[in-house]
Amino acid sequence: MTGGTAREASLVQQTxxxxxxxxxxxxxxxxxVVLEWLQHLAWIFMLFLILAIRDSPRPSAYSPAEVLGRLDEFSNKTFPVGYISTIPAIRDIMQRVSRSTIIPKISVQEFQNTFDLVDVVDENITVGVEFENEFTYFIRYHLYTIPNPNDYLADKGYCENSEYRCRPLEYWKLGFISLQASIDSAIVERNTKQSLWDGMAATEVVKMKAVDYTERTVLYMGIFMYGMSMCFITLSYLMTLQITRERRKTRELMRMMGLKDLAFWLSWGLLYTVSAIIIATLMALVATTYIFVQSSFGVIFLLFCLYGIATVCFNCMLSTLFRKHRLTAILGFFLTLFLAALGLLPLVNAMPKSLEVFLSIFHPFSFAVGMVESMHMANDLQGTYFSDISGDSSHILSSAIYLTLDSVLYIILTLYFDKIIPDKHGVRHEPLFCLRPSFWSKKKMSPVPLREGERIEKDLGDYVEKVPIELLGKEAIRISNVKKMYNGKDKKTEALRGLNLDIYEGQITALLGHSGAGKTTLLNILSGMCGATSGSSNIYDHPLSDLSLRQEIQRKIGFCPQFDVNFELLTVKENLKVFAQIKGVHRSKVKSEVEKVLCDLDIDNIQDLRANKLSGGQRRKLTLAIALLGDPEILLLDEPTAGLDPFSRHRVWSILKERKVGHVTLFSTQFMDEADILADRKAVLSNGRLKCVGSSFFLKRKWGIGYHLRMQVTSPCDTEAITLLIKQHVFSAKLSTQNVEDLTFTLPFENMDAFPALFSDLEGHVGRDIVSYGVSITTLDDVFLKLEGEAEIEKGDYGVFAHEQNEEEDHFSSEPEDSILLMSDSGTPTISGLALWRQQVLAVARIRYLKLIHDMKGIRSILLLLVLFILPLVTFTIVMNSSHSINTWELTPHLYFRRPGERNHRYYSNLLLVNTTGTRQKGSIIFNYQHCKLKNSIWHIKNILSLKAELKQQGVPRAFTI
Ligand SMILES: Nc1ncnc2c1ncn2[C@@H]1O[C@H](COP(=O)(O)OP(=O)(O)OP(=O)(O)O)[C@@H](O)[C@H]1O
Structure with missing residues (x-):
């Protein structure tokens, strides 16, 4: 193998x-692009408007702490309490409660079962108490009388210095705290035989200092969380649309030229990351102005930025899963909508860490982990800062880590799916390909000498011309028993049925055959555009089936596919530059290489024309030029001169002939003259099999009919006499065509010796019954026609026609529609008036119906995906509901105890101790609290509720309520 410009495709150069x-x-x-940006900005502007109208920045203010009164000061005329007694201890406790000195007017009633109790609670007739055991109990109020105990569902604070509007005070005003104190006292009294009633009754209730205005409702925060999660939705839609389109159109061909997968994804990823960062900046500006007023811009920007990058990576992953760009884009849109809903989960309740980690594989959730907590902090008039990243702002760190890991995960999945889910073209890797050692070891190509004389075409016997001795051992491409089966929806097509063929270095080989014979399929397999179903093909003794070597082999190949390849908005020159760099032509040589190819193919006059403005022939030349870039050792050309003018064809032929030495050239063509002039060897395929292979001379000798003797005769003429005359010299001559004034005879090659005598005899008849005559040799066309037969050709044509119809998406283009409407089978209008109108309506209705059926597949896929992604949401909601966690707040000492420096987090409240003695009571209860690592004297609590705790004072256990 010789020749070839030195090429080394680096990831950086390709990217x-x-x-x-x-x-x-x-x-x-x-x-x-401007329109696209208007879409992005519209979303941000909408969010900005909602925020600006709904929540203009408010001054930071707190409602002060205030003493509400003693526990026994709560007075209600009647205070009916219901309970269910499942064990005697409960009745005993409630009997004691009925004598409560804290609530003198309490009346206690026993119910038989929960349903009866719930009925009266729901009607707001009584307050329910349900015991789990003699120490644990639930207090049930009518749903709308007291604020929801769930911190995230309740209006926190919102006192605005007015007792009337202070929702948390309902716990005091409606007797919740007094009832709880009564039950606690009863339990303590029953178990310790000590009475707490008097002390408890004298306990003063204090409203803690709280943020003056904070409206903490899921709805309110949910709207913004959802809005922020969807800030990249238009970007996602447009990105998936573009990537999937290019992936389908040109990516596989670029891959075939040696493009590294990562370079493709990086080039798109980087472009859209810039857009994501711009959107993130605007979003962070809006959010820090209206929501995170106290937070640092950098922290919020960081989260938006990381979320944007994760979104870009997610979209790349999504683009590998589907082939149709519209479907992918619509799917991406809906997925963003639904995944953004995951961001609402952290709003509802504190969730187990394991569930948080699991859900963090969805980037909107990871984003929400940071944002929701920041929103809660903003409601507490706290800000998030980098300096506090290990303290109160640690959720930002978690969120940033989750988002970074998400991005890495999505990139890995993108590269993985890209390999195992091939596009229309491309070779599929097995799912566990990355576990194979060969995948990781980068073998270098070292050609192995071939075993001389071992010919894989030998099965065809006489149909294969023996190659000259100097070519033996120069087999560059060896195709052995290659089969290719296309599995269509309705039928399977066997495009290649055990093909054997050797292609030699230093020769030009032509592939001939009827339409649908399998030429394109063979070239696609060799170029790596698709894989063979079975059999082996080796290029310089390296099997193509070894995917680890594929990239190495492909870099040596220049491929001109049957369809035209280019980037439409780039000029011819720009196209060539990009492809030269993808092929690994050194940057310093790209210019000269491009100029050489432009000059060789005589397209320098159109170098500045955009590809979408080129004529069919010019496009073909561009595709060929791309194949020639980098002077590849192996050229695979699928009908390279289709659509070219004769001058250009000759130019292509001379280029191929010039570079023949030391190169391997294999091309397919429908032009027999082209094959005759250009190719050293012609391989004729028929229905996926090799029919014969050899030089023109060999094929004509073997299948040619010999020579054609054409003569113009006078009219009327004695055909029999002329035939007899010819047969006297060439006995096996045959009259092949006969017209009024023309006769054609075929003369076999073997009778060439008899030709001089025949011609001199014919000369004698010229001017009498023969006007003139001439002889021509069999052409390849004759050979081809003989080999295939007309019936075969028609069959092949039909096959391709059917296939193309399947391939194209526009089944229902308007052309067939028109022809259905206007023409009968014979092509003439046969009906008119009402009948025609009826037929038109029916035809259009049928087309619409078929289109709908066609679209249903897309809709089904979307629905399936939605269901899959909604599932975690639904499961989570069910779990949440079944645990009653939304409307229940479990009070445990744990809520009130925290380490110094730990954030005043959700259900954690600081303990309020009011020391009214005026002395610093060393050794007293305050001292003990300080040793319990509690932060004392903090005037801040989320809700004023009671806590049952047990502390030891001077070694004596004391139960009390705070
Ligand atoms: N993607 C495909 N799916 C299903 N069948 C296909 C596909 N591509 C090709 N075929 C079928 O495989 C057979 C060989 O097709 P191929 O394109 O290789 O023929 P060809 O010899 O190149 O024809 P032409 O000269 O018209 O390009 C045909 O019958 C065709 O219908």
Whole structure:
């Protein structure tokens, strides 16, 4: 193997080339880009408006602490309490409660079962008490009488210095605290035989210092959380649309040229990361102005930024899962909508850490972990800061770590799915490919000498021409028993049925065959655009099935596919530059390489024309030019001159001939003259099999009919006499065509010796019954026609036609629609008036119906995905509901005890101790509290509720209520 420009495709060069291309494309479609940005900004503006109207920044203020009175000062005319007695101890406790000195007017009633009790509680007739055991109990109020005990569902604070509007005070005003104190006293009295009633009754109730205005409702915070989670929704839609489109159109071909997967994803990822950062900056500005007023801009910006990057990575992952760009984009849109709902979960309640870690694989949830907590802190008039990242702002760190890990996870999954879910073209890796050692060890190609004379085409016997001795051992491509089966929806197509063929270095080989013979399929397999179903193909003795070597092999190949490849908004020159860099042409040589190819193919006059403005032939030349870039050792060309003018065809032929030595060239063509002139060897395929292979001379000798003797005769003419004359010299001559004034005979090659005598005899008849005559040799067309037969050709044509129909998405383009409407089978209008109108309506209705069925598949996929992603949400909601956690607040000493420096977090409240003695009571209860690592004398509590705690004072256990 010789030749080839030195090429080494580096990740940086490829990424840079594609990124440059992406930026250029964005620039060329500036109008669209502006519209896209208007969409992004519309979302941010909407959020800004909602915030500006709903929640203008308020001055920081606290409502002060105030003493509400003694516990026994609560007085209600009647205070009915119901309970269910399941064990005698409960009745005993409630009997004691009925004698409560804290609530003198209490009346206690026993109920038979929970339903009866719930009925009266629901009607707000009585307050319910349910015991789990003799120490644990629930107090049940009518749902709307006291604020929801769940901190996140309740209006916290909101006192505005007015007792009337102070919701948390309902706990005091409606007797909740006094009842709880009564039950606690009864339990303590029953178990310790000591009475706490008097002390308890004298306990003073104090409203803690609280933030003056904080409206903590799920709805309110949920709207903003949801709005913030969806700030990248338009970006997601447009990104998936573009990536999936390019992935489908050109990615596999670029991959075939040696493009590294990561370079492709990075080029898009980096472009959209810039957009995400701009959106993140604007969002952070809006959020810090209206929601996180006390927080540092940097912290909020960081979270938005990381969320944006994770979104970009997520979209890349999504783009690997589907082929259709619209479907992917719509799906991405709905997924963002639904995943953003996951961000609401941290609002509802404190969730177990394990569930938080599990849900953090969804980036909107990870984002919400930081944002929701920051919102709660903002409601407490606290801000989040980098300096506090290990303290109260630690949730920011968790969120940032989750989002970073999400991004890494999505990138890994993108690369993985990209390998195991191939696009329309491309080779599928097995799911566990990364566990194979060969995947990680980068083998270098070292050609292994071939065993001389071992020919895999030998099965065809006489149909294969023997290659000259100097070619033996120069087999560059060896195709052995290759089969390819396409599994369509309705039927399977066997495109190749055990093909054997050797392609030699230093030769140009042509693939001939009827439409649908399998030429394109073979070239696609060799180029790596698709895999074979079975059999092996080796390139320089390296099996193509070894995926670890594939990239190495592919870099040596220049491939011109049947379809045209280019980036439409780039000029011819820009296209060539990008592809040269992808192919690994050194940066310093890109310019000269591009100029050489432009000049070789005579397209330098159109180098500044955009690809979407090129004619069919010019596009073809561009695709060929791309294949020639980097002077690849192996050229695989699928109908390279289709659509070219004769001048350009000759130019292509001379280029291929010039670079023949030391290179391998394999091309397919429908032009027999092209194969005849250009190719050293022609391989004729028929229905997926090799029919024969050899030089033109060999094929013509073997299948040609010999020579054609054409003569113009006078009319009327004695055909029999002329035939007899010819047969006298060439006995096996045959009259092949006969017209009024023309006769054509075929003369076999073997009778060439008889030709001089035949011609001199014919000369004698010229001017009498023969006007003139001439002889021509069999062409490859004749060979082809003989080999295939007309019936075969028709069959092949039909096959391809059917296939193309399947391939194209526009089944229902308007053209067939029109033809259905206007023409009968014979092509002439046969009906008119009402009948025609009826037929048109039916036809259009049928087309609409078929379109709907077609779209249903997409809708089904969307629904399936939605269900999959909603499932965690639904499960979580069920779990939450079943645990009654939303409307229940369990009071445990744990809530009130915290380490110094620990944030005043959710259910944790600081303990209020009011020392009215005027002395610092060393050794007293205050001293003991200080040793319990409690932060004392803090005038701040979320709700004023009772706590049952037990502390030892001077070794004596004392139960009391705070
Ligand atoms: N993606 C596909 N899915 C299903 N069948 C296919 C697909 N591609 C090709 N075929 C079928 O495989 C057979 C071989 O097709 P191929 O394109 O290789 O023929 P060809 O010799 O290149 O034809 P042409 O000269 O018209 O390009 C045909 O019958 C075709 O219908």
């Amino acid at each position: 840079f080339a594609l990124l440059q291309k992406n930026i250029l494309v964005q620039w060329r479609r500036l109008g669209h």
